[in-house]
Amino acid sequence: MAASGIKVISPWRLFRFVRASQVFRIPGVQLHTTGALMGASVEDFNNAKAQLGTLKKDPGNHVKLKIYALFKQATQGPCNTPKPGMLDFVNKAKWDAWKSLESVSQEEARQQYVDLIKSLVSAEGPAVATPPPESAQAFQSLLVTTEDGITTIRFNRPEKKNAITLDMYKELIDALHHAGKDDSVITVMTGSGDFYCSGNDLNNFTGIPQGGIEKMAKDSGELLKHYVKAYIDFPKPLIAVVNGPALGVSVTVLGLFDVVYATESATFHTPFSQLGQSPEGCSSYTFPKIMGNAKASEMLLFNKKVTATEACNLGLVTEVFPDGSFQSEVWTRLKAYAKLPPKSLALSKQLIRSKEKEKLHAVNDAEVERLIERWLSDECMQAIMNFFQAKPKL
Numbered sequence: 001m002a003a004s005g006i007k008v009i010s011p012w013r014l015f016r017f018v019r020a021s022q023v024f025r026i027p028g029v030q031l032h033t034t035g036a037l038m039g040a041s042v043e044d045f046n047n048a049k050a051q052l053g054t055l056k057k058d059p060g061n062h063v064k065l066k067i068y069a070l071f072k073q074a075t076q077g078p079c080n081t082p083k084p085g086m087l088d089f090v091n092k093a094k095w096d097a098w099k100s101l102e103s104v105s106q107e108e109a110r111q112q113y114v115d116l117i118k119s120l121v122s123a124e125g126p127a128v129a130t131p132p133p134e135s136a137q138a139f140q141s142l143l144v145t146t147e148d149g150i151t152t153i154r155f156n157r158p159e160k161k162n163a164i165t166l167d168m169y170k171e172l173i174d175a176l177h178h179a180g181k182d183d184s185v186i187t188v189m190t191g192s193g194d195f196y197c198s199g200n201d202l203n204n205f206t207g208i209p210q211g212g213i214e215k216m217a218k219d220s221g222e223l224l225k226h227y228v229k230a231y232i233d234f235p236k237p238l239i240a241v242v243n244g245p246a247l248g249v250s251v252t253v254l255g256l257f258d259v260v261y262a263t264e265s266a267t268f269h270t271p272f273s274q275l276g277q278s279p280e281g282c283s284s285y286t287f288p289k290i291m292g293n294a295k296a297s298e299m300l301l302f303n304k305k306v307t308a309t310e311a312c313n314l315g316l317v318t319e320v321f322p323d324g325s326f327q328s329e330v331w332t333r334l335k336a337y338a339k340l341p342p343k344s345l346a347l348s349k350q351l352i353r354s355k356e357k358e359k360l361h362a363v364n365d366a367e368v369e370r371l372i373e374r375w376l377s378d379e380c381m382q383a384i385m386n387f388f389q390a391k392p393k394l
């Protein structure tokens with residue numbers, strides 16, 4: 001169907017509705033037939049063909065078949081190709097549609113084609129200027145784009161190694177909610193620059209706001225809970241493209257992703273005890289489940305930094321790619337994933353997740369409760385002061 005600029009999908013769905021009737025009456029679309037005798041010019045016909053590509057709504061297979069048949073009839077005259085076999089549903093449906101127009105002249109078919117496209121365009125209402133992408137409008141510290149069925153959420157503070165500020169947590173929650181509802185098939189998280197993300201921005205705990213330090217800890221706890229909840233409840237496949245070192249909360253939530261791809265030089269580090277803190281992102285549950293208690297304890301209690309290959313052997317990372325070909329190999333693969341049937345993907349993910357959603361929410365609540373205490377502890381305050389005074393690298 002390349003010539004008519006349309007694609008017919010799902011042989012089974014097509015078979016079901018085309019089998020019943022070859023009469024094209026299209027509900028919801030009023031045909032403004034200007035009369036076959038007047039005849040549309042070749043220019044009108046070409047314009048209509050171009051307009052077809054601008055339709056925002058999928059007109060459905062029934063209409064697409066009609067468009068196809070009119071296009072063939074207008075450009076080639078009556079159907080003159082052998083009838084496809086009964087089991088070749090798509091080609092049989094197309095052939096039947098074209099064949100059913102054999103008594104229509106080419107000129108008349110051209111006019112009907114033009115009228116049909118006009119009707120579809122006017123059914124969509126007046127053209128509205130496309131707003132700039134939400135990323136450009138709304139987000140300060142993220143780059144969010146949707147292309148080829150993939151919504152990409154990119155941490156975008158490379159000068160601070162993509163550390164997550166309080167505002168950035170809010171932006172990430174918004175971006176995830178939006179991605180969960182948009183028409184993309186998969187969602188990808190990645191980082192700008194040489195880091196994936198250096199975790200919580202330690203400045204989040206340095207200013208003492210009105211209401212005192214207890215209120216700050218409580219508010220941060222609420223924010224963290226919502227942040228992690230956005231991952232637990234995320235309805236579509238969520239894929240991390242770990243382009244460099246990852247720290248703290250950016251590592252712990254990886255246990256809530258469906259797939260994690262990492263470049264060879266990436267590292268994974270959760271230095272909680274070093275910072276006087278405790279695990280979050282449901283890692284106190286997901287890490288032992290993924291890698292076993294002993295290995296999880298090395299990471300979550302004893303601050304062990306693991307390489308991408310080690311993280312892959314532990315089951316936290318799905319696959320590791322050479323640094324040189326990481327981006328091209330991963331994005332080629334993601335583009336192919338985004339062509340899979342979206343509903344099937346989302347429903348399969350939800351089946352997997354639904355078994356333990358309740359558990360994950362309970363773990364999130366418990367982790368946040370513990371962290372609120374930790375943030376008020378001398379151990380934690382001392383660790384943060386040390387970072388800003390001596391700037392020891394983790």
Ligand SMILES: CCCCC/C=C/CC(=O)SCCNC(=O)CCNC(=O)[C@H](O)C(C)(C)COP(=O)(O)OP(=O)(O)OC[C@H]1O[C@@H](n2cnc3c(N)ncnc32)[C@H](O)[C@@H]1OP(=O)(O)O
Pocket residue numbers: 159160161163164166169198199200201202203204220221223224247248249250271272275277280387392393394
């Ligand atoms: C709502 C609240 C929820 C809280 C949830 C809790 C989560 C827990 C965690 O996430 S724990 C992990 C916290 N992260 C860290 O402790 C990392 C601290 N940073 C470092 O150790 C190093 O900066 C580094 C190893 C990430 C990178 O070292 P490198 O030498 O390559 O680069 P610089 O140190 O020069 O970094 C460039 C500038 O970026 C600033 N920066 C980097 N990470 C953070 C961070 N997490 N918080 C604050 N600032 C960070 C760094 O200070 C440099 O800034 P400067 O140019 O102004 O000096």
